[in-house]
Amino acid sequence: MTLAPDLAAPPARALDTPVLEIDNLVLAYKDDEAFHPVVHGVSFQVRPGEVVALVGESGSGKTTTAQAVIGLLAENGRLESGAIRLNGTDISTWSRRQLDAIRGSKISLIPQDPTSSLNPVKTIGDQVGEILKIHGRGDKKAIEARVIELLARVGLSRPELRARQYPHELSGGMRQRVLIAIAIALEPALIIADEPTSALDVTVQKRILDLIDDLRREFGTAVLLVTHDLGVAADRSNHLVVLQGGRIQEQGPTAQVLAAPRSPYTRKLLTDAPSLTKAQRPSKGKSTSAASDEYSIVVEDLVQDFSLGSGREKFRAVDGVSFKVRKGSTHAIVGESGSGKTTTARSVVAFQKPTSGRILVDGIDVTTLHGESLRQFRKKIQLVYQNPFGSLDPLQSVFQIIEEPLLNFGQIARKDRARKVHDILGRVGLPQSVLTRKPRALSGGQRQRVAIARALVLDPQVLVLDEAVSALDVTVQAQILNLLDELQQVLGLTYLFISHDLAVVRQISDTVSVLRNGRLVDSGTVEDVFLRPGSEYTRELIEAIPGTKTLSHA
Template identity: 70%
Template sequence: MTNSNQSVLEVRNLSISYGDGDRRNGVVHDVSFSVAAGEVVALVGESGSGKTTTAQSVLGLLAGSGRVDAGSILLNGEDISRWNEKRLRGIRGPVVSLIPQDPSNSLNPVLAVGTQVREILEIHGRLSRKEADRRVIELLTHVGLPEPELRARQYPHELSGGMKQRVLIAIAIALKPALIIADEPTSALDVTVQRRILDLIDDLRREHGTSLLLVTHDLGIAADRSDRLVVLQNGRIQEEGPTPAVLAAPKSAYTRKLLSDAPSLAVKTNRPALDLSKPELVTVTGLTIDFDLPGRQRFRAVDGVSFSVPQGSTHAIVGESGSGKTTTIRAISGFQKASGGGIRIGETDVASLTSGTLRPFRRKVQLVYQNPWGSLDPKQTIFSIVEEPLLNFDPLPKPERASRVEAIIERVGLPTSVLSRLPHALSGGQRQRVAIARALVLEPEVVVLDEAVSALDVTVQAQILSLLGELQRDLGLTYLFVSHDLAVVRQIADTVSVLHNGRQVDYGPVEQIFERPTSDYTRELIEAVPGRKFPHHLHIAAQAAGQVS
């Protein structure tokens, strides 16, 4: 394929459908946009918006029964939309390449990392084996992997998520393509790792003059990293233009809604001042948790953590993978024995709980987990899922149980008609409302939310956060909110503990931690929150969305 003065990528009036028996369902409708040489264009939208399908069509990788029904896809001026698989294989790598979403599922688990990088070089027959081996080490070095010779010999399970994503980037840049498609390239990564990966992609793009089509649901990332935005909803473009212009004056109601709901772009919310007269309901003092390792060694997962949570408030526990936050809440919830220190919830000393007293304690503390797809039994109806805790704890007559279930389902904003359905018939946001209803049906004192909104689209996430705030005000609930997302934490929390390698490196009121963090690690976390590039534009956009006065 030859270069020209035309756009590297030009998508014209693209329509795509998927087969469903004898019917076809249109998922992309008359979409047009272009990507110039060296430009970053972000395709932004929620699940079902058509952004990933659009990106897959550029690679000729539509899933299953996907089909381009109309329009054209011009790569360096040549229409590839009807090419066969053999011709498409010839351009994947040298002309257009992909950085996929999930590094854990995108590498072959039984092949060494170096072998997988070398494959792309060998497929296109450009180098001898010796030259390819040398090029593999160069690429792994180039993407910032420490000890590249060692990494080349390792298998994917031996690498962290950030390291695996760097390997995928090395594969994507190996043949210096004109266009890289990055499909949610950091959604599975911690915030500081996310920033380093995005910085790496930016540096490599500038170095090679490569164009980037960035597919993301995160408007904060799009705001920081793109030259132009294309906003998709239900397979149709709602808005398109230079990123600063779209952020400053969004024309479509949908874009305004995305902006107002995105935590990383939200103007600081004014939560009521913490009521210091309320008694402390949760008190953690010098909590230490050790795990046994082979060879009589011990690993300290939590090291001297202390905090307290006034009744009716929200305390966030923040940290990246391996920080000890999940281990901490498992101990607070009575699922993990502490090695040292103390935990009190009300008058209960959690360390002194026995098998006989643990059961009534579980009524006081209920959990809502991260993944609404995995936390609900797929074979139970919604009624049975919400009723189950009442069967386990409350010997109530059947009509009273039914009344309690219906009341709590309505309380979380769902119609009682969902009670006869199975989880698969509900959206992610509806499922998470069911999970919250199940946690609240026993009228607990403390609700532990373990990354409870991180798997949700931004507008659904905003709805769940609003619901949690409403329930807290009306029912006097106390929340422990576990998250790696400081933007969400700033919206919902009164106080926060920042954990790093098992230690608490910052603790206090949320605004104090954001405005005057005491640790370098907390500062790094705050600086890694996306959406900081256009604060003035975002304030204007928030005003347009009616978010601030």
Template identity: 50%
Template sequence: MTALLRVSGLRVDYGSGRRAHSAVRGIDLEIAPGEIVAVVGESGSGKSTISHALVRLLPDQARIRGGSVVFEGTDLLRAPVSALRRIRGARIGFVPQDPSHSLNPLMRVGEQIAETLRRHSGRSRAGAAARAVEILREVGVPEPERRAAQYPHELSGGLRQRVLIGIAWACEPALVIADEPTSALDATVQRHVLDRMQALAAAHGTAVVLVTHDLGIAGDRADRIVVVEKGEIVESGPATDVLSLPQHPYTRRLVAAAPGLNARRLQPRVDVSDRVPPRSPEPLVVVSSLTKSYGSGGDAPAVDGADFTVTRGSTFSLVGESGSGKTTTARMVARIIPADTGRIEFDGADITALTGEGLRQLRRRIQVVYQNPFGSLDPRMTVQRLVAEPLRAFGVGTSRERAATVRDLLDQVRLSSDLVGRRPAELSGGQRQRVAIARALALRPELVVLDEPVSALDVSVQEQVLRLLVDLQAEFGLTYLFISHDLGVIRQISDRVAVMKEGRILEQADADRIFAEAEHPYTRELIAAIPGRR
């Protein structure tokens, strides 16, 4: 079959002169009509640069240094801008990663679709507006007539992403390039968006280049997988072959790290044979009828009557989609925000209304690790100061003793002490999260609240951090309250799981039972949405 798209020797650099960095190094790739090809790799691998280079949408600092991209007989790298504009939108659609930055905030979403139709298909204003409503219906947007008149900020992230898919498919293109189209979405929303995209591709015979960091998604959706590392294709083949018999070490690491492809609880790599667990583990945290509301009295509560117990030395996970109330619940347990009603017991004492010095001393025993380490770590402080700050705040040790403690903590989280002089911007995402964990462990807390601690990380880095948490728990007897929207991650680390939706706990049980015998339909839907289960 004749290739729809043929890429030969594509090279892209960032910067110029001595500072030039080669991001894409001689890529060769072919896409057949109607084929779905997943381009997979970690952050910095060059996969998004490839997708943008195909249609010459690279940032100003990027330079195409060689190669060709031939689409339907036209070399897009050498075509005049006027020709490119006719092809983009009409023959090639593009779905960007972040809908909040890709939709015009001053235009109604229906008009944004209609504009593409008027420009490339010659429809009248009325005809384009009517077709825009039909497209919103096709991509699964409820009440499309009403949604067409709304602005992007009035739509959820999942609905905004569907609008972008509608724009990409508006003119029934031959090829759609989707750059991490669902990475910012909850698992069930992600599944629905990908289902819709796959259905459109099948209905219109559209070829798709799906860029993703998750081999589970690639395995679910793609006919063929292309694995990219450091700007080069290291492996390519049918999706089933790449996932079942990966040849390259990098591919094997990605497959091993994908939560949906590995249904197992991570085991500690430290020797805990000398630690005999108690026969009847005692509760560390007991939450009873916990409630929290925001806004006016007519609004539904963010948390509505939560009840659960966290056993000492275990991992209790709260799972749910955005807005389910899981983070609000964790913040109340950590006493970052007050509860409206209910009771929180910690180590047998009621901490619900604790204030003053009592609350300050509780901070030594409960620490929090947040989702985004770049946002939670002061960018002006070095690693040394960041990790030592809790020790200074509570007057623990001398300056020399604190420096030694920092080195010990960095060693515990598998970081080199050579990093003590660096600032957060000089660290990778995984390194920043390890610094945040070291900082949280500085005061030897009994409970660590982990709020989406790996959702911003690549799957292989994600697995490294999860393994680290499991090892630290075994070594120091830590208790975790773990928050996540991803049941694939939850399965790797949890002893007990509670599923939340709209502020209420729908179901809770031991992790093995949740995954084997989930009772609530919503829990079963979350499990079905784990990428890689197909």
């Protein structure tokens, strides 16, 4: 366990009053008539200059707790009992007006999703200046000068230009810097960072977390870091609070909790967290050798252009990508946003015609297919999408969802269809009782199992998994990855696994292609690429994965 020196030893005044003291906090949400508690008696402290990480999966109450601290609970939420003490004063009973005065000045927020956290119709300068205006810091000119200073401080190039631009003109990473500039504008005592980097690419994530660290050191600000990512928490916090179902499972100094977790839940989180240093599953090794010499997918020199605007200008999304996937093996395409990984996947499933190049799936040249032969081809190759909440029709029952592909291909008797649906449901580990339910009555993991069942019901040979586990909690993610592995063993499936998450890729794949800006920068077996990366970019990607060092001993 290596920690930066000042992380291990917070400043001396840290030992005085905590900046934030949560004392036996109970929070409840109202549904229909009654209030149901979702946070049950949570207590922890944040000392000056300290980073405390609230870690948990969805529904653990971590975000609700953070919202309560800054007084922004949803309208149907309420504080049942307990205290929230800011520098020793209980603010849980304060009026709205009193809270408005400390919000932004004493406590500030770095939100989760930079793309929707800035007002699209106001300039960056306006939105940074707004916090100064609300708290009456200086006249118009002074505010303008301070805005430029802040934008420069968070590492934005050409701050004068940025101040005049609108949010949509900036990248996700730049927008998050703007939001950080807002959060530090009044040098608050406490910053609440709610999943501050979950929506960002891994290399951008590292730079943003480094920036938050720098600023925290400079101003001595305490940070309450809310995250689902144990790796981020391990790298960046001194104190760890593990939440599950609204209750604290365990808390203590980060190094201590990770080295010797006391609660079974923390241990489970640690085992399920995908990690680069963890050994591959033994079955994976076998499947590599079991994979036949035949290639299931061959992509040769794929180029995909998109026209911009009026049509003459071209944007090359994929630029000469080639790879081969053996039958029964898993090939991963890794890259950050804009790398061309999803475009490549869409070409392979013949959703679009490539500009040039050849794609063979099971010996068939996909690029020459059209009409009925293209439709029949879709039986062979199926797609599982990232978001299990959006990819299932909310009005269909689970039975209808899984049955639908069968209706599209050939005349299968009703009885045979029902039998097929029942069989496949068992394969993906769902009870028959879910068949009559609608997607909204299922959890995220269950929905993704339904999506996999739907893809498998036509007995395809190839499954394209586009970020298929990215939206899931780590424990659920681990279950789905296990299921995919099992299905591959039994059914001899070939997987094309599209992901931004190198740790997951390491765990599930046999071979990898690393894409950047539409070009192939690295490829080979998982061991080759991860242990002996052939390009500077791959090395940077691997180093940017949070928790690489800290979790290695876990």
